[in-house]
Amino acid sequence: MHNGVCPVRDTTAFYHGTDEQYAWSIMTRGFTLENERWGRGWGNGVYLSGTDDFASTWGRIIIVCQLQAGTRVLWHGDYNRKVIDSLRREFGKGIVSPEFWKELPSNKQFTRNEIVQLWHYLVDRYYESPRRFRTGRYYRLLKNYSRIYQQLKRHGYHGVGFRSSGWPEILVFNPARVKALSAHRWSHISHRLGEPIPVGRLKLIQGSASRRQQGALE
Secondary structure (H helix, E strand, O other): OEOOEEEEOOOOEEEEEEOHHHHHHHHHHOOOHHHOOOOHHHOOOEEEEOOHHHHHHHOOEEEEEEEOOOEEEEEOOOOOHHHHHHHHHHHOHHHHOOOHHHOOOOOOOOOHHHHHHHHHHHHHHHOOOOOOOOOOHHHHHHOOHHHHHHHHHHOOOOEEEEOOOOOOEEEEOOHHHEEEEEEEEEEOOOOEEOOOOOHHHHHHHHHHHHHHHHHHHO
16 A cells, blocks of 8 residues: 555455445446435545445445456545645645645646645545534535545546544445445344345335335325
């Protein structure tokens, strides 16, 4: 790993929780941003968990997934204060805010290390800070995710990851990099995945869920 980069091997399994009306579509057509309804706290993309238990909090169906070989994830970690101070001296304090793009000259591009350290810094100050909601920091960061991810993509990153808890979570920018392997129900009694659900059965489950939803709206 270098500068928080973690190339994820194609044999690594991750888990995605989803609603019954989306599981069939995911298994037959792949992931799209349209079937990502929940957990947008880190911006647009496909959210994956390292544990099936945590994934179950996002839906009744758990999709076991695999990332394409060579997928590069930037895992959040401590930022390098020297790099942040250097950016601030060169461009002013606005360069280390969520609106950094307003201060970045058109003829300047961040180096990989600079954008990596800026990402770590912004997460610490605008997301993990106890004052994030009281000062509105969280919402400033939320509005600028696309600007930050654009910079990370330019340096070859395919997603960002967080493992400060017992359930590592990954946000993958491009849904095409995530392959759905199998769909399962999660048992809140045994805390285990059930047997793989056949695709045909998922189609029936989707139909039933859609009819229930339609009935609730009438």
